[in-house]
Amino acid sequence: MDDILLSLSGLTKAYPGVVANDDVSFDIGRGEVHALLGENGAGKSTLVKMIYGLVKPDTGTMTLNGAGYTPAEPRAARAAGVAMVFQHFSLFDALTVAENIALGMENPPKPRDLARQIREVSENYGLPLDPDRVVGTLSAGERQRVEIIRCLLQNPQLLIMDEPTSVLTPQEVEILFQTLRQLSAEGTAILYISHKLEEIRALCDNATILRLGKKVATCIPRETTAREMAEMMVGSSFNAPEARARDLGDVALEVRGLSLPAPGAFGTPLRDISFTVRQGEVLGLGGVAGNGQDELLAALSGEQRSPAAMIRMHDVEIGALGPTARRDKGLLTGPEERLGHAAAPDMSLTENAVLTAARREGLLSRGFVNWGRAQGFAEKVIEAFDVRTPGPGTAARALSGGNLQKYVIGREILQRPEVLIVNQPTWGVDAAAAAAIRQALLDLAAKGAAIVVISQDLDELIEISDRFGALNEGRLSAIKPVQGLTIDEIGLMMGGAHDMEVAHA
């Protein structure tokens, strides 16, 4: 890799109160797969935003192909050959794949030509995708392919990928990696942002590690252990969750034949879901995104009511109760979407504490909010879960994704739930924070709470669950003990919901 494509030199970007990037320099070679690693708030997002023209650096220079590179906006970056696939997709559910791709192009070709181009690219790179499908019917993995193909149609020299595997199944990850390797072999450089260290070891040629906005280390991932990389990231060693041997108590939560119609045009109906969770037990529910995870969480939290007998807690029927009544009984939940669902974006952390903890933490007296106590509780969460924020008066949307996640999960855990159900508890959270959240869940289970973790991160589920099941098109697979489970069995449980064939062969 002596042929340098993009060279960053002394990039610095400061926001009021925080230096997001401080004198960051590194090079990306043509065809190189370069990993960018760092905790939440380490400055990865700001750095790629500068490369993609979304943010202007305060000082420092970038050189692309030996010439000065100062993109004023993403359009300029794309014109220069830099493309980016974001962590959160920006697609219209009601439009087709081809229409979505055309919307993102400067000069879209005629629909028929575009459909042909999409087919060509999707075949060449082993990304099966039908241009006429409506995006609302696609899985998360397929949606990501839409974004990738949108980028590839512009023949980029550098492709930036922000946590691309967070929503994929192992099979889909494998397909993606083959595509990325092929791109790299053809000379396209890839800047790969991820928290999953094993993936980086499998895929990337070089890694740059950021901590608190500074470049702290570089390494060759293949020659470095995941643990070493993680330590470089956090600057100190972190604890992997302890293995545990717990005594299980009575059945705390029982779901019997839970069936609910799909909540909207793009929702998933729940079909005859049954499971039990005992006190002290962690049940892990895997599955590809969009197979009923959100719907199941809504049914368990009480946002979506069901016939009373379908959900029982300590043998009391609670299916017909709303969220407040279920919280009173000790059933707490943490939805996947942090902003707008688990937390109100423009409200302060104190106000967001009242959101779910009003009654259990005694923040109300005769209907009046005791804001002093609410702030005290918010501070307790911030302290206990190491939420990095100026204080409880900060608006939720001002926190980085990982910090807000720590806050909303911490808010539920500190309310001493008897049953806790969380969806994607560590999505977008850095390794150290994810480990802390998992440990907190395990500690809670050790104290006798029953916990259901819905997640798309299989490693996470295997690590903390006692038993494992998978959701597939609104159905739940058989539930098996995690011990002795193989990755093939898991794949089978997750069931061939989506086309996993690889067109490379």
Add this chain to the structure above:
Amino acid sequence: MIRLEKRPQPSQVWTVMTPVLAVFLTMIVGGIMFAMLDTPPLEAIRIIFWDPLFNTQFASFTRPQLLVKAGPLILIAIGLSIGFKAGIWNIGAEGQYIMGAIFGAGAGLAFYPSESWLIFPFMIIAGAFGGFLWAMIPAILRTAFRTNEILVSLMLVYVAEAMLASVSQGLLRNPEGLGFPGSRNLSQWDASANREIIAGSGMHWGVLTAFIAVIFAYVLMTRHIQGFNVRLTGEAPRAARFAGVIPARIVIFCLGLSGVLAGMAGLFEVAGPAGQISIDFNSGYGFTAIIVAFLGRLHPVGILLAGLLMALTYIGGELAQLMLGVPGASIQLFQGMLLFFLLATDVFINFRLRIGRTEVA
């Protein structure tokens, strides 16, 4: 190049400053407008903003008018603001105001010519009930059939106006009124009159109620869980459902409350300053209150100040028409500018202005 940069948090300073800036910009652009109408701009601005309060000749007459006009505006706007916070757009306060007046006046006139002191309180309750009932129509239609409350409440204004015309010529017409449309004069009947609490101050019972409503709304929105739930519903409906808020109840609460307050405002007006139910006793307070609610940043104290400011432009506008002969439409334009500039300057609350080049240095 001028750019807008999103602030990480809404700016406290600008939340307070935008109304001030909006008033200032209105003065400048309004002044230009008056100049184009061949009216001395500074004098026009002075007559609108200064003379009603401090002119030695007629301020003693116009100052009480300030409270008389601001009272119903504040009372209605407080109710509206709570709904607006929850994302429930009651545009039909004018209709609820009219129905409050009809119900309240009707309830009182049913006992004419009794002199019981209970009549006036009963009329207030009936007026509140009338407004509540009229607001329940869009509320129930929305919760049961997901109709759009903006359209329903607005259309009901015209229904209410038709009913007002009907009762002032029929059901509530003054039997001793020589066949002219309009009810008996409520302000001249002791039992029903909405009197000034302090003579000559303009402070009638409706103004007092408006001040109480300001305090009530402040406590509700900042201290009470119901106010919290209202705000939560407006800011993040999904989070509100997650918190256990039942959206239908918030709709009923917000529309009901704004109906009650608008209905009371209607009764106080018809039993006091207007004096009688007549075809056009309503003077558009229900619509102007929408402007007042936004001008006041949907904050109770802001609405109090905005109501007073709006009343001032009304009275000042009338004075300007009288003394300078400017057309009435120019005064409405002037008030419209105020709302326009307020909304336009709003952007500074969430964005900051950056002047400079975007390229890397």
